[in-house]
Amino acid sequence: MKHFITICMMVVCSMTANAQQTPIYLDDAKPIEQRIDDAIARMTLQEKIRVIHAQSKFSSAGIPRLGFPDFWTDDGPHGVRPDVLWDEWDQAGQTNDSCVAFPALTCLAATWNPDMSLIYGKSLGEEALYRGKDMILGPGVNINRTPLGGRNFEYMGEDPYLASTMVVPYVQGLQSMGVSACVKHYCLNNDEEYRHQVNVVVSDRALHEIYLPAFKAAVEQGKAWAIMGAYNLYKDEHNCHNQYTLNKILKGDWAFDGVVVSDWGGCHDTDQAVKNGLDMEFGSWTNGLSAGTSNAYDNYFLATPYIIGIQSGKYTTKELDDKVRRVLRLFFRTTMNRNRPHGFLCSESHYEAARRIADEGIVLLQNKGNILPIDRNKAKRILVVGENAIKMMTVGGGSSSLKVQREILPLEGLRQRFGNDVVVDYARGYVGDVSGEYNGVTTGQKLKDNRSESKLIAEAVEKAKNADYVIVVGGLNKSDYQDCEGHDRKQYELPYAQNRLIEALAKTTKRLVYVNISGNAVAMPWKDKVGAIVQAWFIGSEAGNAITDVLTGDANPSGKLPFTWYASLNDCGAHALNTYPGTWRSAKDKSAGFSKIIDEEYKEGVYVGYRWTDKNNIKPTFAFGHGLSYTTFSMSNLRQSAKEMTRDGKLTFTVTVKNTGSKRGAETVQLYIKDIKSSVDRPVKELKGFKKVWLEPGEQKDVDMTIDNNALAYYDETTGTWKSEDGEFDALVGNASDNIMLKSRFMLK
Numbered sequence: 089m090k091h092f093i094t095i096c097m098m099v100v101c102s103m104t105a106n107a108q109q110t111p112i113y114l115d116d117a118k119p120i121e122q123r124i125d126d127a128i129a130r131m132t133l134q135e136k137i138r139v140i141h142a143q144s145k146f147s148s149a150g151i152p153r154l155g156f157p158d159f160w161t162d163d164g165p166h167g168v169r170p171d172v173l174w175d176e177w178d179q180a181g182q183t184n185d186s187c188v189a190f191p192a193l194t195c196l197a198a199t200w201n202p203d204m205s206l207i208y209g210k211s212l213g214e215e216a217l218y219r220g221k222d223m224i225l226g227p228g229v230n231i232n233r234t235p236l237g238g239r240n241f242e243y244m245g246e247d248p249y250l251a252s253t254m255v256v257p258y259v260q261g262l263q264s265m266g267v268s269a270c271v272k273h274y275c276l277n278n279d280e281e282y283r284h285q286v287n288v289v290v291s292d293r294a295l296h297e298i299y300l301p302a303f304k305a306a307v308e309q310g311k312a313w314a315i316m317g318a319y320n321l322y323k324d325e326h327n328c329h330n331q332y333t334l335n336k337i338l339k340g341d342w343a344f345d346g347v348v349v350s351d352w353g354g355c356h357d358t359d360q361a362v363k364n365g366l367d368m369e370f371g372s373w374t375n376g377l378s379a380g381t382s383n384a385y386d387n388y389f390l391a392t393p394y395i396i397g398i399q400s401g402k403y404t405t406k407e408l409d410d411k412v413r414r415v416l417r418l419f420f421r422t423t424m425n426r427n428r429p430h431g432f433l434c435s436e437s438h439y440e441a442a443r444r445i446a447d448e449g450i451v452l453l454q455n456k457g458n459i460l461p462i463d464r465n466k467a468k469r470i471l472v473v474g475e476n477a478i479k480m481m482t483v484g485g486g487s488s489s490l491k492v493q494r495e496i497l498p499l500e501g502l503r504q505r506f507g508n509d510v511v512v513d514y515a516r517g518y519v520g521d522v523s524g525e526y527n528g529v530t531t532g533q534k535l536k537d538n539r540s541e542s543k544l545i546a547e548a549v550e551k552a553k554n555a556d557y558v559i560v561v562g563g564l565n566k567s568d569y570q571d572c573e574g575h576d577r578k579q580y581e582l583p584y585a586q587n588r589l590i591e592a593l594a595k596t597t598k599r600l601v602y603v604n605i606s607g608n609a610v611a612m613p614w615k616d617k618v619g620a621i622v623q624a625w626f627i628g629s630e631a632g633n634a635i636t637d638v639l640t641g642d643a644n645p646s647g648k649l650p651f652t653w654y655a656s657l658n659d660c661g662a663h664a665l666n667t668y669p670g671t672w673r674s675a676k677d678k679s680a681g682f683s684k685i686i687d688e689e690y691k692e693g694v695y696v697g698y699r700w701t702d703k704n705n706i707k708p709t710f711a712f713g714h715g716l717s718y719t720t721f722s723m724s725n726l727r728q729s730a731k732e733m734t735r736d737g738k739l740t741f742t743v744t745v746k747n748t749g750s751k752r753g754a755e756t757v758q759l760y761i762k763d764i765k766s767s768v769d770r771p772v773k774e775l776k777g778f779k780k781v782w783l784e785p786g787e788q789k790d791v792d793m794t795i796d797n798n799a800l801a802y803y804d805e806t807t808g809t810w811k812s813e814d815g816e817f818d819a820l821v822g823n824a825s826d827n828i829m830l831k832s833r834f835m836l837k
């Protein structure tokens with residue numbers, strides 16, 4: 089009896105212990121890797137397969153039996169995309185999925201202010217949390233190689249150092265909310281035309297020096313939890329399953345511990361997907377956005393075909409377990425993070441963030457005779473001209489299209505600010521694209537106007553005669569073949585007879601301001617006939633307010649161009665060397681369903697953007713790094729912490745910046761490095777440091793910029809390593825790539 093009681097007590101005790109014991113994978117106190125080991129050991133083959141591919145347009149399955157919720161993702165990168173139906177591209181019709189549209193990433197890059205990236209990432213993360221999203225498909229960091237690139241507006245310009253510096257805080261800010269970034273499109277997706285069939289041929293040097301650094305920074309410094317493979321090919325393999333870029337570089341050299349997500353419809357083959365580094369497959373058979381096979385998820389390359397492959401012994405579970413391990417890590421970082429905040433949507437703080445970023449990102453390109461800011465004493469009548477003054481830009485452009493709670497349009501912003509004091513009249517000037525619909529979201533705007541080009545121009549000219557200021561708001565839009573995913577622009581010129589309109593207005597008025605809305609440079613043959621030129625990007629919800637801030641001087645412009653504004657297309661290396669869009673040939677591997685591939689050879693090598701114009705002595709319309717202010721600055725007294733630098737040492741440059749004008753403003757000090765003598769051909773100079781500084785009138789500050797050996801190195805193709813060579817270097821300091829004011833020489837030993 090006694091014995092029986094003892095046994096009973098033991099059973100009860102162990103039952104209590106079991107009931108109380110939290111499984112390791114659920115124990116927050118345990119290290120994530122241990123929790124992953126535990127979870128993985130409990131998963132069936134079917135469960136493992138289920139977590140590595142989509143189950144709906146934007147979600148993948150969790151592990152319900154173990155308490156892992158479904159995983160939800162969404163575009164990206166400028167706001168949280170509205171919900172579509174489970175298995176359709178049609179709108180889900182939610183009434184709580186309107187968001188704040190933040191400025192496009194070109195505008196963010198133009199702030200040259202990493203603090204703005206942090207605010208951007210955090211605010212977006214808060215919106216994503218409220219909307220129940222665990223991963224945002226962004227940011228994008230493909231290099232602007234040609235101004236025709238349809239998606240450049242979603243990226244951070246032409247310079248690897250600028251893009252690297254700006255992407256890191258975005259990723260950190262977003263992920264600090266427990267929402268994963270998904271940095272895209274890795275890699276070499278530098279234009280859109282034939283994006284599924286372009287095979288990029290590029291030197292190792294250009295790959296490592298120009299096209300990879302921003303991704304590397306996002307991974308190594310930003311600690312991005314996910315990265316999206318690009319549609320195009322490199323070394324004849326699609327980038328969503330590419331042995332070299334994913335296994336060797338990303339997961340090998342950079343020790344990426346996150347998840348490689350396919351672009352939607354970017355996965356083409358089970359064998360390659362299994363072996364070449366893809367972890368999560370999304371959007372297959374959707375061709376990006378349009379075509380679709382219903383409920384195809386079980387047929388995904390990483391679904392049933394993979395199970396069959398494992399069961400038949402074709403594959404072991406080695407690759408599968410690695411993929412699942414990464415996916416679980418992503419779960420623990422996001423959906424299984426019990427400390428995640430709840431998030432909130434469309435808050436005043438998010439609008440404020442959007443406006444601050446926009447105010448800092450708008451670039452004053454030209455201001456002849458200081459006609460800006462608008463002088464309230466002279467402005468009794470203002471004429472606003474152009475479709476972009478009244479057109480919503482948050483709808484369109486491809487997957488980054490949004491459904492916004494509000495979008496202040498430029499005309500509206502100006503009218504609100506001037507109130508009854510000033511007559512703000514409007515003339516259409518040109519008709520562009522009046523459709524205003526993307527993927528089921530409609531702007532509801534009625535922009536149709538059947539008048540002829542000449543009539544529209546004549547009306548604008550007539551009205552301009554009585555105006556104290558004429559502000560043309562033009563540029564591109566988010567329609568196909570403009571700044572839009574899926575295609576590139578067909579021409580560098582402004583579309584819709586805008587050149588004619590601007591020329592005509594320039595003859596009529598002395599105070600002509602041109603506000604360009606775009607994510608790319610455009611030809612400006614009339615530049616010298618126009619007083620002021622403002623680059624106003626796609627700004628999102630606060631567009632009208634921010635543009636008005638800058639035009640009125642309520643914000644002192646401080647943006648700097650993140651790319652070179654070529655005078656003509658031929659001034660850009662990719663076009664001068666006739667490398668775009670490439671040469672067609674038969675595909676070696678037809679598994680992707682393409683019998684033809686187009687080889688696009690990046691013949692200009694590392695000479696992208698200002699590296700090309702510098703080398704060839706080409707004067708751009710506006711240089712990389714250029715941007716004016718309503719105040720003036722001086723830079724003086726460049727000092728360096730030592731005469732020499734050692735390979736493992738650092739060198740700090742200090743420069744005194746002074747606000748010599750009468751308004752508070754910001755200047756961005758830019759540090760370029762020039763290698764005086766090198767065994768390989770190197771760019772004339774390369775950006776290796778910058779700092780933005782705000783100064784009151786008359787105030788001066790010392791600005792420090794520190795470099796290390798990385799700033800001096802080039803990628804040595806013979807050894808496959810970064811190399812810096814002993815000898816002399818110049819530190820060139822200025823406020824634009826074509827305005828170097830100070831120089832100082834140092835030695836590397």
Ligand code: BGC
Binds near residue numbers: 164225487
């Ligand atoms: C785009 C991606 C986007 C995905 C999901 C693709 O067509 O290239 O950038 O994240 O669709 O919408």
